[in-house]
Amino acid sequence: QSVLTQPPSVSGAPGQRVTISCTGSSSNIGAGYDVNWYQQLPGTAPKLLIYGNNNRPSGVPDRFSGSKSGTSASLAITGLQAEDEADYYCQSYDSSLRVGVFGGGTKLAVL
Amino acid sequence: QVQLVQSGAEVKKPGASVKVSCKTSGYTFSNYGISWVRQAPGQGLEWMGWISGYNGYTSYTQKFQGRVTLTTDTSTGTAYMELRSLRSDDTAVYYCARDPGVTTIVWRLDPWGQGTLVTVSS
Numbered sequence: 001q002s003v004l005t006q007p008p009s010v011s012g013a014p015g016q017r018v019t020i021s022c023t024g025s026s027s028n029i030g031a032g033y034d035v036n037w038y039q040q041l042p043g044t045a046p047k048l049l050i051y052g053n054n055n056r057p058s059g060v061p062d063r064f065s066g067s068k069s070g071t072s073a074s075l076a077i078t079g080l081q082a083e084d085e086a087d088y089y090c091q092s093y094d095s096s097l098r099v100g101v102f103g104g105g106t107k108l109a110v111l
Numbered sequence: 112q113v114q115l116v117q118s119g120a121e122v123k124k125p126g127a128s129v130k131v132s133c134k135t136s137g138y139t140f141s142n143y144g145i146s147w148v149r150q151a152p153g154q155g156l157e158w159m160g161w162i163s164g165y166n167g168y169t170s171y172t173q174k175f176q177g178r179v180t181l182t183t184d185t186s187t188g189t190a191y192m193e194l195r196s197l198r199s200d201d202t203a204v205y206y207c208a209r210d211p212g213v214t215t216i217v218w219r220l221d222p223w224g225q226g227t228l229v230t231v232s233s
Binding site for chain 1: 155156157206222225
C-alpha cells in the first residue's frame with residue numbers, strides 16, 4: 001500500500017484532456033514538500049516529467065502540467081496522443097518516514 | 112548528454128549477494144548524488160537509498176538498512192549497489208538515478224539508468 005494514492009487507471013480519447021490525482025497527507029504533500037511526476041513507457045525506465053509541483057524539464061511538451069493543493073497534487077495531460085500511453089507515478093518526501101515516497105502508479109490508456 | 116549505464120541482468124540463489132554498477136557520463140560526478148530505486152514485477156517504485164557523489168555520505172531506507180551498501184568510485188564516475196541475503200521477493204528491476212543533492216537528498220531523479228533485472232531463484 002503506497003503512501004501516496006493514485007487511481008490505478010485512467011483513459012481518454014486522442015485529443016482529450018485527462019488528469020491523474022495523487023493524494024497524500026500532512027506528513028508529505030500537505031507539509032509543503034514538492035511533488036514530482038515520472039512517466040514510464042512500457043519496458044523502459046521512468047523519466048522525470050514534472051518537478052517542483054509544476055515545472056517541466058527541457059524537452060517535455062507543454063501538454064503536460066502539474067498542480068498542487070493541500071494534501072493532493074494532479075498531473076494534467078492535454079491533447080492526448082497515442083504515445084502518452086504509459087504508467088505515471090507521483091513522488092514526494094515524507095517527514096514521518098524520512099524517505100522519498102512514490103504513488104502506486106496510474107496506467108494511462110489512449111482509446 | 113547525461114547518461115547512466117547499468118550492468119547486466121543477474122540470476123542469484125536465495126541467501127546470495129548481488130552488486131549492480133551504474134556508470135555515469137556527461138556530467139561532473141561529484142556535483143550530484145545517486146539514488147537507487149527498485150521495481151518488483153508489475154509493481155510500483157520503491158526507494159532504497161542515496162549516496163553523495165561528493166563525499167560518499169549515504170542514506171538508506173529503514174527497510175533495507177543493514178542489507179544494502181551503496182558505494183562509489185569517483186575516479187570512474189561509477190556507483191554501486193550491493194544487496195545481501197537475497198530472498199525471492201528481492202526479484203526486481205533495480206534502477207540508479209541522478210539526484211541534484213550533493214550533501215543532502217533533493218528527492219528528484221533525473222535521469223535514470225536503464226535498469227538491471229535481478230532474479231532470485233533456487
